[in-house]
Each structure stands twice: as structure tokens, then as C-alpha cells.
């Protein structure tokens with residue numbers, strides 16, 4: 001039984017499997033990789049999915065549905081012939097077709113899938129995607145974010161190098177731009193921006209209108225079939241321009257032949273409004289992630305519309321960087337999902353790669369508030385932290401000669417521990433410790449499979465470990481052991497933490513050496529930095545580390561060469 005990766009796209013879908021050390025794109029019953037995400041009924045009222053349904057999209061609008069991914073998680077229904085389908089049902093029909101085609105291609109049953117979803121999909125749209133898969137007979141263990149999938153496909157080819165990547169996904173009707181950070185084999189999404197009303201179909205529309213204009217045709221006087229024929233030829237003409245300098249489109253209407261000759265320069269002219277809109281999300285994502293385009297490791301182009309040389313050239317001109325062109329924009333996300341399916345299968349090829357997710361709840365312990373003596377929550381891993389996440393917390397003796405420590409771990413958002421879910425507890429002994437002296441340090445490490453590792457090191461240097469599994473965890477002991485071995489790497493995280501400690505030590509030295517008004521400024525910045533280390537997420541910490549380091553460079557008269565917008569440090 002195979003696990004496949006599926007790119008369930010707004011316009012097109014496809015599947016991939018990890019086989020014998022490389023990704024293998026699955027061909028559908030027509031022998032092609034791409035299955036249009038279109039569902040319809042034919043004249044005998046049978047359901048048709050993919051290319052056949054796409055053929056009838058414009059000519060039989062009442063019998064076909066498309067772009068239903070846009071409305072996943074809503075109550076919208078689509079009338080397809082005599083049927084009324086929800087977005088989930090339509091998506092499940094596409095998934096069912098992909099599953100069946102994959103089974104005949106692979107010659108084995110396919111029961112599980114990794115499905116890619118846009119990074120901005122909320123919980124509701126994610127669970128709708130999972131429901132659609134279940135309806136089609138596929139178990140979805142995990143969804144993968146589309147930009148992460150694209151970055152995985154890129155890194156499988158280029159190696160897992162640390163750095164920040166921009167992923168530009170320009171599909172049929174949406175443009176999604178994301179920033180992905182890869183650090184120590186951990187992949188994290190830093191920012192996303194996009195335009196959900198911009199895509200390949202806008203170029204088709206521009207060519208369609210130019211064709212009518214050139215030939216003096218009136219849109220209102222054309223039949224649905226004639227319009228369908230012009231649209232189809234317009235798209236074919238656009239696609240041809242990706243490989244040839246000139247393309248002639250020719251359509252027969254009422255026994256008369258009409259033509260339009262296009263080259264890439266004329267395409268830029270007639271679709272300039274489409275090109276102009278590409279820049280906005282690119283600028284926004286750079287701003288939101290506080291990144292300079294020169295700091296990017298690479299720009300990864302995915303989605304069918306990025307195959308247009310004019311689009312790639314526009315992006316190159318805008319960013320001043322040559323985007324990566326050696327991964328196939330059509331298949332990148334699907335390949336990434338296939339690679340992830342391989343990782344999920346615990347393929348040896350990926351033993352060191354860790355993908356991140358977001359923790360949907362907070363994890364912490366109950367502590368006594370020294371002012372009111374009430375038990376309150378101390379949130380250690382905050383909700384929406386990137387996973388896997390590892391955070392430490394220090395405990396100090398609450399009374400004189402304290403010889404033990406009782407730690408209870410909770411999951412939830414209430415400040416009152418009793419209102420949250422109790423996950424487990426540890427009872428530890430330690431040598432008698434004076435009031436307010438350090439007694440123990442606890443590290444919570446939580447990963448995407450729902451494994452929570454609690455390590456407590458008491459002041460006599462003894463470490464006590466407890467592993468707590470979430471209810472949904474169905475892993476075998478052996479699998480858990482493997483995951484824990486991976487997490488150990490993260491739990492120790494010495495290089496990065498050492499870097500933070502070194503920066504604090506440096507700031508303390510600079511404070512000692514400085515007497516001017518700057519001293520107050522450095523103290524404020526140091527306090528802000530420490531607060532960020534204690535409460536910020538990994539990304540905030542990395543960003544603040546960079547800024548704080550730059551700030552100290554400036555105080556000490558060194559220049560780190562970073563862009564100016566990164567220099568600001570606040571002591572908040």
C-alpha cells in the first residue's frame with residue numbers, strides 16, 4: 001500500500017510518489033501528469049473529472065464546476081447538471097480520480113496521501129481538505145504547505161542548505177509569494193503574501209480580448225462554443241510563447257478563419273496590467289519578513305504561469321536576482337508532497353530533515369504567583385509557535401531548604417491551570433536549596449507528531465525525562481524512538497543558544513565599557529533581547545539576534561554590512 005503526495009491545485013492537480021531514492025510523477029489515465037481540477041457531467045449524466053470536464057467548461061457551464069478550491073470550508077454549493085455539490089465533494093471527486101489513476105499506474109492500492117495546501121489556509125479549510133480526502137477513500141496523515149513543498153523539491157535537488165528562500169507560486173488564478181527559512185534542517189515559513197485574483201487566466205483573458213479587437217468580433221454575438229474555442233486557443237497561444245518567439249492563433253467562426261499573431265513583446269503590452277500586479281506581493285513579503293532581496297539564498301519559481309519567460313524576466317528585473325530555473329514549475333509542489341510522503345514513510349533518504357508546523361495550543365506549567373500565591377499558568381511554548389519547538393524555563397526555590405519540585409504540564413490558553421488539559425506531572429527531589437536560589441531547569445520540546453519531551457535538570461545536574469504523547473499519536477515504539485533521536489538534535493540546539501549567550505555576554509561587556517548616554521540605550525536593548533529570548537518564537541529570536549548584533553556592532557564602531565532597515569533596536 002503506497003503513500004502518494006498530491007498537489008490539489010485550484011486549476012490543476014497531480015500526484016507523485018517517492019520510489020527508489022527519487023520522486024516519480026504519476027501519469028493519469030490519459031498518460032499525462034496534469035489532471036485539471038474540473039468536475040462535470042457528460043450528456044449521459046455520468047460524472048467526468050479532469051481533461052474531459054475542462055473541455056466542456058465554457059461550452060457547458062451549467063454542467064461543469066471549477067476553481068472550487070477557492071471555496072473550501074464554506075457552505076457554497078455548485079450546480080453540476082442535476083447534482084448539487086459542495087466544494088469538499090467536488091474536491092473529493094478530483095482526489096478519487098487521482099487515487100484511481102495512481103492505482104492503475106503503480107499497480108498497487110493507494111490508501112494514504114500527503115496533500116499540499118496554501119500556507120494561508122486556516123484550520124477550517126485544512127479540515128475541509130482532509131474531509132474531501134476521506135470521502136475519496138484516502139487517509140491524510142498530514143497536509144503540507146505548498147511553499148514548503150516547493151522548497152523541499154528545490155532542496156532535494158540542490159541540497160539542504162541553510163538560508164532564506166522566496167517561493168513565487170503563480171498558478172491559474174492565484175499568485176502566492178512566501179518566504180521560507182531553512183536552518184539546521186528545520187524549514188519554517190516566515191511570511192506569506194499574495195493576490196488570489198491573479199493568474200494565468202488573466203493572460204488568457206487579455207489574449208482573448210485582443211483577438212476579438214484584432215478581428216472586429218463582438219463578445220455578445222458569439223455562442224458559448226465559439227467563446228470556448230477562442231479561450232482555448234488563446235491559452236494554447238500563450239503556452240506556445242513559452243517555447244517559441246512567435247505564435248499564431250487561428251479560430252474558425254461560422255466558416256470564416258480569424259487569426260492573431262503574437263510575440264512575447266506584444267503579450268507584455270496587452271497584459272501589462274497583469275505584470276504590474278506581480279510586484280506588490282513580492283515587495284510585501286520582503287517587508288513582512290524584514291528581509292533584503294540580496295540576503296535571499298534563491299528565488300524559486302513554481303506554478304504553471306512561472307513557465308512564461310516574460311514572467312521570469314519580469315521577476316528578475318524587479319528583484320535584480322536571477323530566479324532558479326532548474327526545477328519544473330509545473331511539478332515542484334507535487335514533487336515536494338511526494339518527497340514528504342517518502343519522509344512520512346520514514347524513508348532513510350530523509351532521516352535528517354525536519355519540517356515545521358504551527359502548534360495550535362500553548363503548553364506550559366502551573367506556577368505560584370509570588371504576589372497573590374495563586375496558581376497560574378506559565379506558558380512555555382506559546383500557541384502558534386513553529387514546530388518542532390524547544391523552550392527552556394528556570395525554577396527557583398519558593399521556600400528555604402526546598403528539597404523537591406513538583407511540575408505539572410498543561411495544554412491550553414486559560415491563565416487558570418485547572419481550566420486547561422493536564423498532560424502529566426513530574427515529582428523530583430534535589431539537594432536542600434535556599435529560598436530564591438536556582439533549583440532546576442526544564443526544557444519542553446514538542447514536535448509535529450504530537451510528541452512532548454519534558455527534560456528537567458535539577459541543580460545537582462541530574463536530568464529527568466518524561467515523554468508525553470498526544471491522543472492522536474498512533475506511532476509504534478520504534479517510530480517514537482526515531483523521532484526522539486531527531487528531536488535530541490533540536491533539544492540540545494547548542495550552536496544557536498551559544499550564539500545568544502555570547503551576544504548577551506558581549507552586551508554586558510559593552511555596558512561595562514560604556515559610560516555615555518548610550519549605556520542606558522544598551523541596557524534597554526539587552527532587556528528587550530532577553531525578553532524576546534524568553535517569550536519570542538524562533539523567528540523573532542533570530543531576527544532580534546541579528547538586529548541586536550548589528551546594534552552592538554554600531555556601538556563598537558563595526559559595520560556588519562546589513563541593510564539599513566535592519567538597524568533599529570527597541571528596548572520594549
Ligand code: ADP
Pocket residue numbers: 008009010011012013170171172173174199200201235238239240242302303304305306307308330
Ligand atoms: P494552480 O496552482 O492554480 O492549480 P498551475 O500551477 O497548474 O495552477 O498553473 C496553471 C496555469 O499555468 C494555467 O493558467 C496555464 O495556462 C498556465 N501554464 C501552464 N503551462 C504553461 C506554459 N508552458 N506557459 C505559460 N503558461 C502555462
Ligand code: MG
Pocket residue numbers: 009010169171303333
Ligand atoms: Mg498550484
